[in-house]
Amino acid sequence: MACFIVPAAEAVVTTIVEKSVKSKEMAEKEQTSHADYTSAGKIPFSRKLKWLNQMLWGGSALLAFEHVWHGEVVPFFPFLTAAQDPVSTAEMLHEMSTVGVGMAAVVTLAWAGLAGITHIIEKRPVETVAEKTE
């Protein structure tokens, strides 16, 4: 019905957070010498947040298309067919609080897992297949 609105709302918040974190990192980068900054060899947190944003925005956009396909989102007010009567609105809000919140939570958990795995990989020394075969 309108479950994609929940991850889209989360995407708005995480995009703002990403911009804020990025500006802080840029300020830190200016204070620290370039050599010190690059030797750390770590992926900045703002870039990791960007992955979450891309999953949330991309997923929400594709799900919104699915809702248009099924006639649940229309190009005129109130834009959601379920918002036209109180019974459907209650059903839509219930779906948003269950399926929508579930979607946002699962995507965020998957991102947390991805960020965690990346953190582990960052600690490993870089060794390519070519180096292994030598």
Place this chain on the structure above:
Amino acid sequence: MTLLTSVLAAITATIVWYFCDRRRELKIGFLSLMFWGASLMWFVDAIFEYAELGADYFVPAGSDMLNDFFLGLSVVALGMIIWLVSLLFSDPLGVVRKSLKRQ
């Protein structure tokens, strides 16, 4: 069927991302994450639908399956259009800028 199509698109994009040396320039990571995001969302949707329908979830009507497959393909096409627009807009190789300057 939509979930399956989206997951297959995500897996393909991830494999291309892993093996392609120009992954950054081509923004393949973005394409891959977009399909993974959508796949995870449809997966949650599928869980709720399964909880409601039970085993009937796995035996959809032929027409529903065809419609879902058609929707899945359209979703993949839309995802690729979003990626292409993003790629051309950021223009990492400067191709668009060069061709515009030439005119």
